[in-house]
Amino acid sequence: MDDIVIGIDLGTTNSCVSVYTKGRLRILENERGERVTPSFIYxxxxxxxxxxxxxxxMSVNKPKNGIFEVKRLIGRKFDDxxxxxxxxYFPFVISSGVSNHLVISFEQNNTKIEKTPQELCSLILQELKKYAEAKLNHNVNKVVITVPASFNVTQRExxxxxxxxxxxTVLKLLNEPTAAALAYYFDNDIAENHISLVYDLGGGTFDVAILQKKTDNVAVLCVGGDTQLGGQDLDNCILDYIFEILRKDxxxxxxxxPDDKRRxxxxxExxxxxxxxxxEAVITINGMVVKHRRIIITLTRTLFEEKASKLxxxxxxxxxxxxxxSKISKQLIQEVILCGGSTRIPKIQEMISEYFGGKDLNMFVNPDECVAEGAALQAAMLSTSKKQNIEQLEMVDVVPLSLGFGRLGSEMVVIIRRNTKVPTKGFHVFVNKEKDETSFSVGIxxxxxxxxxxxxxxxxLSIDGLTAAPxxxxxxxxSLNIDSNGILTAKAKERLSNSVKEMKVNYTRGDKSELEIQNSLLDAAENKEADIKFxxxxxxxxxxxxxxxxxxxxxxxxNLDYQSIxxxxxxxxxxxxxxxxEQEESVKNLHEEVEAKCYLIAENYKFEYMPKKQLCRLI
Structure with missing residues (x-):
């Protein structure tokens, strides 16, 4: 059986599953025939x-047992x-678990149950897996999952x-705006060197990305975003307005x-x-307030736009x-691509078009589905199944600036050079500076x-428990390793003592703006002579x-008696x-003194482990 890989948009508000097979891109509906599934558990x-x-x-009857917006809670501590x-704003209970990790608690069978956001996301993914397998009529184990471009290491992990x-088995975590761009480029004949901007406002997160289409790849030039800005926050603007009316009037x-809050x-929404x-929309509230059997509140589009204007x-x-x-002017943006359900809001479309001087916007027919479709296209590119043969449109990510560590004297030792294609890795072998040194730290x-x-x-990165040696x-x-999911892992390992230590840093291309990169390169170019001297x-x-x-x-x-030396x-x-x-002349003089006082002794007594004689480099 072919090993089909699917794409999943694990959304804050809604989730969607897509697959590319036999030259066709399609959405896999759930058991109710719906193309998107609310990311809601009861x-x-x-x-x-x-x-x-x-x-x-069902959650209307017991709001504390209805869990939603889990994606916003993953990777967070309770005091976040x-x-x-x-x-x-949530009707369910959020409390502090082990090591201040956030947990969601509820009652089931008269027993208090606690679930982590990871466990809840896993339940949603299991359900999506079940839908996909039912539609494809076989097991599905491999997937590409989309995440906000601004997700940090913990959230990705x-x-x-x-x-x-x-x-x-996740073949790749794909940034959401990149997935939307893939779907758009797949459906449209885009010229070489075409620069697009993707505006992705979903239920829980906002991302913007600038991408350039080249002959056989898409380069991500810059990304920005906010993992705490989306349609749910727009709902909260209306909710706060209703709360205030009920309180004042x-x-x-x-x-x-919790019941009223959920209702x-x-x-x-x-x-x-x-x-x-x-x-104009009318909100009717029945049986919530004593002496007021029915309350009717009218909400106009203008009022909503006023309440949500800051967002x-x-x-x-x-x-x-x-x-x-990115140092790219708005005039160079050839297309503005909208995705995410919240881009249906007329005021948002108006503001984006106005920002670009009245530019026409490119909208997906189904903005809730395009991210999942992009994930499915990336999945097909990574698949080995003959059913998923697809013309490659590679997503290029490179290391924007050189990576390395600092050693004695504040010298930067480069392990991975800038513009190296991701994923990549490199290593350096450290030797101990002092005798019997059993630990050391290295700055990255x-x-x-x-x-x-x-x-x-x-x-x-610090490591201890090392073997004592001369x-x-x-x-x-x-070693430094950057994987395709945008996670940089630094690892130190000594074979003899089997001591290992590692740390992880988020290192997606969006972590670095084009301006930061250009400033770093300009700084290095302008100080070339000073750097050679250093x-x-x-x-x-x-x-x-x-x-x-x-x-x-x-x-x-x-045990040689050379006290003065x-x-x-x-x-x-x-x-x-x-x-x-600035003290290079003093160092040059010290080099000459060391040579005069020590070299002959070291040669006469055949000192061990001495470094090879080095000419003074100072000019």
Missing amino acids: FQPQGGVAFGVQAKS TYNKKFRN VTLAAAKDAGF YDYDAKVD LRIKC EAKKKLSLVN FKKTIDILHNCLID YEGERPDVRKNRYLGK PGQRRVTF TNFVRTKQYLIRYLTRFLYNLDKM QKFCEQTKKDLINMEV
Whole structure:
């Protein structure tokens, strides 16, 4: 049986499954025949779990058991800023679990149950897997899943773990705006070097991406976004307005009752959708307030636009900043592609078109489905199944700036060069500087300057439990690996002691603006002479410190009585550590002194582990 790979848009509000087979791209409907499935779970009080539209309708009876917007909660701690700000909008209970991790609790069979966002996402993915297998009539185990471009390492890893728990092997986490662009390019004949901007406003997240179509690939030039901005926040604008009316005009606080909060949220979401089609929506509230059997609140499109104006403007600000960062003028954007259900809102379309000088916008017929379709296209490109043969349109991601570490003297040692195609990896072998050194730390940097202090610091990796050895005789392999999911892993490993330590950093192309990259390159070009001078200085300084360390080791080991030379070496080593390039003349003089006082002794006594004699590099 062919190993079919599907694409899944695991959305905040709705999820969608798509597949490309036999030259055709199609959406895989759920068991109700629906093309999208609400990302909604309801835990029935007496046992059992419902999903989608059914879960939504059942949750009216017990709102605390209806869980939604899980995607917004993954990878977050209980005291996370988002959780503190927005948890009062949810009818379900969010509490602190192990190590302050966020958990969602509810009652089932008179027992308190706690679920992590990862477990809940896994349940949704299991349900989507079931739908896909029913439609394709065979098992499906491989998938491409879309994520917001601004997802961090933790959020990406939780998504991967949830998919694994659901029985999937994830071939790639694909950024949502990139997926939308893939779907658009597949349906349209796009010229070479064509520059597009994707505006993706979904139920829970907002992304903007600038992409360039080339002969056989799509290059991501810049991305921006907000994982806390989407259709749900627009619902909250209406919800806050209704809360305020009930409080002021009817002396009722609907925020304290989960049942009322859930009922009102559904009505606000329905009103928002109506206002994309008509100029006025009516919200009818029955039996909620004592002495007021029915309350009718009229919401106009103008009023909604006023209440949501700050959020609308925020999306335009993010779009504007993305263009600035990429150094691409709005006039060079040849097409603006809209995706995500919230782009149906007329005011949003008006603001985007106005920003681009009245430009016509390109909208998908089904903006809720295009991200899943892009995922399915990427899935077909990664598939080995003959049924999924597809013309390759490669998504190119490269390392925008060189990656490496800082070593003695603040020198930047590059492991992965800029413009290396992702995924990629590289390594460096460390030797111990001092005798019996059993631990060390290494700072990880990106940039083009040889002085790490002038580059961007990404983090520090520390490792201990190492084998004690003479200077320069113990080896630790330090590696950097960037995978296709945009995660940079730094790892240190010593084979003899089997000590291993690793850390992870988010390193998607969108983590770096085009302006940052260009500024780094310009900075390196303008300081080329100073950098050569620094490199010569630091290499001489490193050599002297290494030489003195091993010289002192041999004096001690052989119990040789050269007290004055020993004191000179100890003091010189101490002085060298803090010397900067401005003191190059002093370092040159010290190099000559070391040569005069130490070389002959080292040769006569055949000192071990001594570094090869080095000419002074200073000019």
